[in-house]
Amino acid sequence: MIKGKGISKGIGFGKIFILEKRDRKIQKKNVENTEDELKKFKEALNEEEKEIEEIIQQSSIKEKEIMNAYLMILKDPTLIIETENLIKNFKYNAEYATEEGFNKIVEMFNKINDDYMSERAKDIIDIKNKIIDKIFGEDNFNLKKLPQNTILVAKELTTSETAKLDFENVSGIITEIGGVNSHTAIMARTHSLPFVTEIHNIFEVFNNGQYVGLNGKTGEIYINPSKEEENKLLNIQKLIEEENDELKEYKDKDTKTKDGFKVELVANIGIPSDIEKVIESTAEGIGLFRSEFLYMNSEKMPTEEQQFLAYKEVAEKMQGKPVIIRTLDVGGDKEIKYLNLPKETNPFLGYRAIRLCLDNIEMFKIQIRAILKASAYGNISIMIPMISSIEELRKTKKLVEECKKELEEKNIKFKEDIKLGIMIEIPSTAIMAEKFAKECDFFSIGTNDLIQYTVAVERGNEKIANLYSQYHPAVIKLIKMAIDGAHKEGIFCGMCGEVASDSKMIPLLIGMGLDEFSMNSNKILQTRKLIGNLDKKQCEKLIEKVENLESSSDIIKELKNFFE
Ligand code: PEP
Ligand code: MG
Secondary structure, X not given: OEEOEEEEOOEEXXXXXXXXXXXXXXXXXXXXXXXXXXXXXHHHXXXXXXXXXXXXXXOOHHHHHHHHHHHHHHHOHHHHHHHHHHHHHHOEOHHHHHHHHHHHHHHHHHHOOOHHHHHHHHHHHHHHHHHHHHHHOOOOOOOOOOOOOEEEEEOOOOHHHHHOOOOOOEEEEEEOOOOOOOHHHHHHHHOOOOEEEOOOOHHXXXXXXXXXXXXXXXXXXXXXXXXXXXXXXXXXXXXXXXXXXXXXXXXXXXXXXXXXXXXXXXXXXXXXXXXXXXXXXXXXXXXXXXXXXXXXOOOOOOOXXXXXXXXXXXXXXXXXXXXXXXXXXXXXXXXXXXXXXXXXXXXXXXXXXXXXXXXXXXXXXXXXXXXXXXXXXXXXEXXXXXXXXXXXXXXXXHHHHHHHHHHHHOOOOOOOOOOEEEEEOOHHHHXXXXXXXXXXXXXXEOHHHXXXXXXXXXXXXXXXXXXXXXXXXXXXXXXXXXXXXXXXXXXXXXXXXXXXXXXXXXXXXXXXXXXXXXEOHHHXXXXXXXXXXXOHHHHHHHHHHHHOOOOHHHHHHHHHHHOO
């Protein structure tokens, strides 16, 4: 048996599929055999061409136009000759020649200082990256089409790779590096996919095609499990299923404490198809639609129409229940290749989410308009991530108003009184909560980020994971400030970070008067059961006790005591 760290519970059986990513660093090399490099370049071009042609076959008219423009770039003799000459005359390796050759043309386009040309320059960069991927051989696997019962093994699985995963056919994930609060882990938990991490020298431990069984809670992995080991795992699986069956009696019930304090119990989703699980869970709405997964699941920027259709689908399926759509929250551990964002030393503190959107207003307005249009078909609200200053909120509100006007001029319907809220996930905003509450309609506390920014511990960094704690007194203080700030101004305060489903924290949050709890849909029923057993007045008393404590460990003890 091999033991790692379980970060998404569940039992999985299947065959290992190794995702071995090569070093993607483009190095300048001088080659002997230029013919080989020319061949690699040509093959990559041909493969890309074939893929684009396939996409064209399945596209709408508008998409066809875009993809045809891509095809023209791909076939452009200037680009091809430039790159081939670098290989022939300078004996450069294919990937370096592609990088240089394409960049030269990009520079030329950018110098022209014309919007159309700079858009084409972006297309060229996009195609360049895809060709380089192909030269590196990174496209030889298709994460969207994996064999049945795959156990995916990788050194590390990025958020965008996970977003593309064929969840139907994956029965488990095993990695060397992975954080319990990373988006990869959050997505695995959403899909009830067992996930074990911290397996050192992973490529030496596993081979392609090996049969394994794993326990995503304990971190146990069995290669070619014996009958006895297999039965042990199957028994645990049976217990999990029984527990889930017992919870079914909480379906379609109100979520309220014994003494009648009612809260909204809603779900987090990443892509529209997650909605099936939400409906099944009888969640009372969507508290967080992480819209960035629409962007991550696509090879290029989703159009206004594509976004509108996705948001509309979710709103309609929720049949009038609240749906909070968070605007693009990219950056940090969420990368989108076609945005070509610069590499940063501190990505979590960098150019991300609302910062990026306010710097790319046209892109942002496409999303806002798509959300507004979809708001005519359900109970949609807009939520802004990573707000750190009041100016960001004001600028966003102005853009929303501009978009409303644009739609009005075209006689396009939308919900005129659509609510606009913000995420409280940066300490500066929690501290200033009262001021923010005067200028927006609701808050949702994003504890995943709030914790990392409060205690200065990167959320996915396992080395310092022991310091990342929702029980830190400062984190608890900030959560309370956010809730109190909202209530002082009469607005509603929810929570959509992972803490919202932490059974130890829930009594404290109920005591603080949190109005809405948003979580993975597979946590909905157990949370409804837990809240139903609480007494609000007793929960209120817990606040006072906790507020007087100085350390996370003392707070954990106190919260555990509450249940004894
Ligand atoms: C959060 O930060 O708590 C949150 C819900 O957003 P995300 O996990 O997507 O950063
Ligand atoms: Mg966040």
